[in-house]
Amino acid sequence: MKKVDDLDIPELNVYTKLGENRLRRYFEPAPGLFIAESPKVIERALDAGYEPVSFLVCEDILEARMNVCGDDPNLPERERGLRILDRCSGVPVYAAALGVLEKMTGFHLTLGMLCAMRRKVLPSAEEICLGSRRIAVLEEIVNPTNVGAIIRSAAALGIDGVLLTGGCSDPLYRRAARVSVGTVFQVPWTFMDKKTWEWPGAGLKKLRELGFVTAAMALENKSLPIGSELLSGADRLALILGSEGEGLSEETITNCDHTVMIPMSAGVDSLNVAAAAAVAFWETGRK
16 A cells, blocks of 8 residues: 555556546556446446456545454445455555545545446447346436446346437546446446447347337326336337437337337426436336
8 A cells, every 4th residue: 555645646647637438448448447436336246347457545545444244245345345356456545535436536435435447348249138038228328426326236136238329428427427426336237339239220120129118218298108908018119218408209109019108197298317316217117
């Protein structure tokens, strides 16, 4: 462990000077890096086989020296952080006062721990679909908070995989992974290949070839209610969710098997896409 008074050293550029897009291309053409934040998120990434490169921690986390049960799921985050450092012996650890970290990184450091980790090669869309009954397709959802929340709901409510169009926020961006509470490392996901899964035309065709009923979440007069048995009874179902502002493209809506809506009341026209996703996953997952 190395204590630092400021973070202006080359080893910490990944935390202080490189944005998430540059981190993503760090080893180009090989997969790059991402920053995982908070002990719980880091632990889930480690459990999923992601390789840590270094840690940047608040020095207060090193003051916790209580004897704790390593298998306790309710382990306090500070003590969980200590367990992670023990687990990753040999990985460089840099520690500084919380005020220094927040000043130099430019953001509030949730629960006192960051970890730079290597990305993995993403699976293909076909691999995600193989054996899946329920998948979610995210079309141009650019808000990382929404992407993380959708994946968290997917993990909790029985969605087998998530496909993303190229304009979506990356699920491994720091905020997305944190909002997902690390479930981005539990639910299989990938970006659709532009050559063979060009969205929406080729992508929708591929989904049908793989046996999926395609259902677009859209406020259309002809839309099925979300509780329809045509959806919950489908052997394989792809739920397609659109961007926060514009919703799904007209081409996507026109070429899906069904359009689906969640009935609203009290003059409210729609839900935030992450909230709508949770309702849709619950309703269409029931048989």
